[in-house]
Amino acid sequence: MTTATPPANYERRSFLRTALSPQRLLLYFVLVIIALFFILPLIWMLSTSLKFGTQATVDRGWIPAQPSLQNFTTILQAGGQTPVARWFMNSTIVATVGTTLAVLLTSLSAYAFARIDFRFKGVLFGILIATLLLPSVMFLVPQFMLVRDLRNMGVINTQMALFLPGVAGVFGVFFMRQFFLSIPVEIEEAAYVDGAGRLRTFFQVVLPLARPALATLAVITFLAYWNDYLWPLVIARGPEQTLTAGLRQFQTQFTVNYGLLMAGAVIAAVPVLIIYALAQRWIVQAVTSSGVKG
Amino acid sequence: MAVAPPVDPGPSPSPTQRTPLPGAPASGTKYVERRRRIGEKWYTPYLFLLPHFFVFALFVLWPLVFGLYISTQRFALGAATGPVFVGLDNWQQLFNPASFQFERFWMTVWNTVLFVFMSTPTLIIASVLLAALLNQQFGGRTFFRTVFFAPWTLSVAVVGLLWWWMLNQQAGLVNHLLGIIGINAIPWLTANPWAWMAILVATLWWTVGFNTIILLAGMQSIPSDLYEAAAIDGASKRQQFRHITIPMLRPVLLLVVTLQIIASFNLLGQPQIMTGGGPAPGQTTPVLLHIYNTGFTGRFDLGLAAAMALVVAVIMVIFSVFNFRFFQSERA
Numbered sequence: 295m296t297t298a299t300p301p302a303n304y305e306r307r308s309f310l311r312t313a314l315s316p317q318r319l320l321l322y323f324v325l326v327i328i329a330l331f332f333i334l335p336l337i338w339m340l341s342t343s344l345k346f347g348t349q350a351t352v353d354r355g356w357i358p359a360q361p362s363l364q365n366f367t368t369i370l371q372a373g374g375q376t377p378v379a380r381w382f383m384n385s386t387i388v389a390t391v392g393t394t395l396a397v398l399l400t401s402l403s404a405y406a407f408a409r410i411d412f413r414f415k416g417v418l419f420g421i422l423i424a425t426l427l428l429p430s431v432m433f434l435v436p437q438f439m440l441v442r443d444l445r446n447m448g449v450i451n452t453q454m455a456l457f458l459p460g461v462a463g464v465f466g467v468f469f470m471r472q473f474f475l476s477i478p479v480e481i482e483e484a485a486y487v488d489g490a491g492r493l494r495t496f497f498q499v500v501l502p503l504a505r506p507a508l509a510t511l512a513v514i515t516f517l518a519y520w521n522d523y524l525w526p527l528v529i530a531r532g533p534e535q536t537l538t539a540g541l542r543q544f545q546t547q548f549t550v551n552y553g554l555l556m557a558g559a560v561i562a563a564v565p566v567l568i569i570y571a572l573a574q575r576w577i578v579q580a581v582t583s584s585g586v587k588g
Numbered sequence: 589m590a591v592a593p594p595v596d597p598g599p600s601p602s603p604t605q606r607t608p609l610p611g612a613p614a615s616g617t618k619y620v621e622r623r624r625r626i627g628e629k630w631y632t633p634y635l636f637l638l639p640h641f642f643v644f645a646l647f648v649l650w651p652l653v654f655g656l657y658i659s660t661q662r663f664a665l666g667a668a669t670g671p672v673f674v675g676l677d678n679w680q681q682l683f684n685p686a687s688f689q690f691e692r693f694w695m696t697v698w699n700t701v702l703f704v705f706m707s708t709p710t711l712i713i714a715s716v717l718l719a720a721l722l723n724q725q726f727g728g729r730t731f732f733r734t735v736f737f738a739p740w741t742l743s744v745a746v747v748g749l750l751w752w753w754m755l756n757q758q759a760g761l762v763n764h765l766l767g768i769i770g771i772n773a774i775p776w777l778t779a780n781p782w783a784w785m786a787i788l789v790a791t792l793w794w795t796v797g798f799n800t801i802i803l804l805a806g807m808q809s810i811p812s813d814l815y816e817a818a819a820i821d822g823a824s825k826r827q828q829f830r831h832i833t834i835p836m837l838r839p840v841l842l843l844v845v846t847l848q849i850i851a852s853f854n855l856l857g858q859p860q861i862m863t864g865g866g867p868a869p870g871q872t873t874p875v876l877l878h879i880y881n882t883g884f885t886g887r888f889d890l891g892l893a894a895a896m897a898l899v900v901a902v903i904m905v906i907f908s909v910f911n912f913r914f915f916q917s918e919r920a
Contacts, residue, residue: 318726321721321724321726322726324721325721325728325732328718328721328732328736329732329735329736331793332735332736332738332739332793332797333735333738335739335750335751335754335793336738336739336750338750338754338761339746339750339753342753350759351758351759354761354764399639399640399643400640402636402637402639402640403636403637403639403640403641405636406633406634406636406637407637410632410633410636411633412630412633412634415633418637418641421649422644425644425648425649425652427905427908428652428901428905429850429853429900429901429904429905430854431853431854431876431879431897431900431901431904432651432652432655432897432898432900432901433647433648433651433652433655434879434880434883434893434897435655435658435879435883435890435893435894435897436650436651436652436654436655436658436894437647437651438883438884438890439654439658439890440646440647440650440651440654458643458647459647461640461643461647462640462643462644462646462647462648464644464648467640491628492628492632492636496636517741520743521741521742521743521744521745522743523743523744523745523856523857524856524857524876524880527880527884528880528884538743538744538745538746539745541743541745541746541749542745542860542861545749545752545861552753552756552759555749555753556749556750556753558749559745559746559749559750562742562743562745562746563742563743563746566741566742566743567738567741567742569741570738570741574734577741578733578737578801581798581801581802582801582802582804582805
């Protein structure tokens with residue numbers, strides 16, 4: 295290249311030079327080592343899940359010597375107390391219905407807090423904030439007793455028991471309220487002038503505008519439901535379990551069959567990793583925005 | 589239940605007249621807009637609140653009272669009669685050094701506190717370093733951030749099983765790799781202090797990315813002219829980090845430390861799955877696992893478990909306040 299290189303090319307060359315400077319190489323070296331620490335366990339999980347029977351402990355290779363899907367076919371056909379396919383369905387239903395309800399109910403509530411004045415508004419909001427500061431451990435036993443009683447009375451079934459306490463959470467109220475406050479009121483006024491009531495304005499004007507916030511809230515709520523461990527462990531048994539809590543049941547039953555167990559772990563991990571790959575921006579945004587703003 | 593007032597909420601100077609039309613000057617718009625609209629019933633806002641508040645009252649507010657009540661009951665496993673009122677007996681067991689429960693409970697509280705003190709500095713320092721690494725200009729930054737954060741999206745069940753398998757003494761990957769470089773097999777899950785280290789490493793792998801992305805966002809919001817000014821004054825990168833990044837990051841650090849302490853207090857799944865609370869009974873049992881074991885296994889002693897949970901909750905609140913105070917005084 296000559297000295298008369300055009301600016302674009304020049305930038306490219308300077309980029310390459312900095313990219314290959316010893317400092318840069320060291321940075322990349324460190325980053326790659328750290329990245330391997332995070333990635334390799336996941337690859338090992340997948341690798342083990344493809345090794346059937348004693349292969350799981352005998353074959354130490356990253357790529358299975360005799361790759362097999364038999365672990366997956368075995369556990370997906372399992373019945374009795376460890377029906378993995380049914381657990382997967384339970385997790386899907388609980389997470390989907392729970393997320394839908396939580397997002398809808400907290401949005402409705404958040405809208406009133408953001409847009410309408412009413413008596414006891416401050417008090418009610420204060421109560422919601424206060425419970426957010428309480429440690430979740432104190433709710434475990436009373437929620438369990440309450441849900442058990444409601445279930446015995448036939449008011450709710452186990453699936454409802456699995457998602458209802460999550461719907462009661464208040465994070466969504468704060469999150470959505472914050473977003474509603476940022477929407478210009480004038481837009482709603484236009485709808486009002488056109489004769490739409492509050493509810494119609496909410497569903498046809500406000501919610502569509504709030505789509506990014508709704509998506510963010512929905513994704514992290516779904517993850518929280520899907521990954522929840524202690525509550526399903528406490529409230530559901532056998533076939534009514536969700537996948538994550540079921541894995542624990544699985545572990546006590548097939549304690550040394552690592553191939554089977556890792557296949558179960560892969561089945562629990564893949565859906566959330568796919569969601570993460572697709573909705574990464576929203577998830578990161580949700581964590582940082584609620585984090586930085588406190 | 590939403591407490592709905594039966595009367596119109598106070599005198600508002602006929603708000604409807606002042607409802608501006610679209611395009612009207614924005615001044616005061618918000619104030620007027622938040623008032624009720626023409627023809628709107630007093631109960632409209634309460635209807636918006638009601639669905640969530642009903643579930644909230646049932647599953648959050650009521651358990652606050654109900655939990656206290658349960659802690660005064662004794663549940664006899666398999667008994668035909670319901671629970672029996674025993675007053676403060678459950679509480680006494682937790683505070684009477686002569687009782688059988690006393691030592692078991694406080695040992696597990698100590699285990700949890702120990703983990704909080706082990707994990708908080710480790711995960712904070714690690715995440716500050718990771719965030720500082722990512723807070724530079726280089727190609728592929730988003731990729732590395734994505735990778736560091738990925739394990740956070742997994743369930744503790746997956747994380748626990750995975751590390752339980754990898755740290756298996758005979759067949760696990762970690763000892764296999766250590767064997768290649770000539771290190772003898774380490775009893776990660778069956779002897780202390782290895783068991784605590786195993787739990788710590790699994791937790792680090794799982795959640796350090798969460799702290800990292802919050803801190804990274806905090807670092808990126810520090811105005812760059814501060815660094816430019818410092819550079820002109822001859823401050824080295826390290827000095828800039830020490831005297832600009834860390835002080836400017838204080839509020840975000842407070843948040844991350846607080847969240848970390850809460851998360852570490854909630855330790856349960858990792859030891860349950862990886863060590864079973866062992867090696868010897870109770871050695872790595874955190875108090876939450878002890879509460880679970882007390883109330884939901886064996887004798888299903890829910891009354892005692894409820895009392896334990898309330899004691900732990902009080903300890904957690906004290907910790908949070910203390911942590912907050914600490915950061916406040918540091919600032920001064």
